[in-house]
Amino acid sequence: MTDVSMTVNGEERTASVPPETTLLTVLRENFFLTGSKLGCDVGDCGACTVLVDGIPVNACLMLAGQAEGRDIVTIEGLANQDGMHPLQQAFENLASLQCGFCGPGVIISAKALLEENPDPSVDDIRDALSGNLCRCTGYTKMIEAVQDAARIMRGESADEAA
Ligand code: FES
Ligand code: FES
CATH class of the missing domain: 1.10.150.120 ([2Fe-2S]-binding domain)
Known part of the structure; x- marks a missing residue:
């Protein structure tokens, strides 16, 4: 297991996961942010797209460890207290x-x-x-x-x- 820490939708989050774990899996299964979807799992469909330091990335293709210290925004991070984006x-x-x-x-x-x-x-x-x-x-x-x-x-x- 390896510890990974990142900022997700403005909050510091840490998880202890096997090294082969993808960013998408950490978001969905460790942080319970299930808005990002698992479609093809091979980088074709874009259902798993999140922002990593402002750049759209297929989270199914990125290892959680590669997100260490990065700023992640998921669909759950778009709405705020004033309403939807x-x-x-x-x-x-x-x-x-x-x-x-x-x-x-x-x-x-x-x-x-x-x-x-x-x-x-x-x-x-x-x-x-x-x-x-x-x-x-x-x-x-x-x-x-x-x-x-x-x-x-x-x-x-x-x-x-x-
Ligand atoms: S699940 Fe299809 S590109 Fe990631
Ligand atoms: S895949 Fe159903 S609305 Fe886009």
Whole structure:
């Protein structure tokens, strides 16, 4: 067993795990943050996407030990006492998800995009979500939700023309 410590959604967390344990397993099974999903387990689907020092990462491919001392943000870290993150609100408003399994990873990837690019084009959004597979939707409503959230975060109204 090895001890791993990291900041998760602003809190210092430590776990004692076998060295081959992935970051996703630690988040889900040690820290009980089950928003990040286990889909393919091989880096294809993006359901496990979390931010590591602000960069979207497939948590199924990262060892927990590689997250030592890093800053991790999961979907559970987006809402605060004032309510949902604008991305979460926009996805809800537009009913952008169906089964929802891909949603946490999609929203985390979109968050990383909007932090880097507050006014993304449709192509920018498609690129940012290209590692997140969705078996239910056609992505159109997701892209609209990211555009709406971007407008809200820029201080515009959601239905204002981009
Ligand atoms: S579960 Fe990690 S990429 Fe699919
Ligand atoms: S909403 Fe079902 S996989 Fe995306």
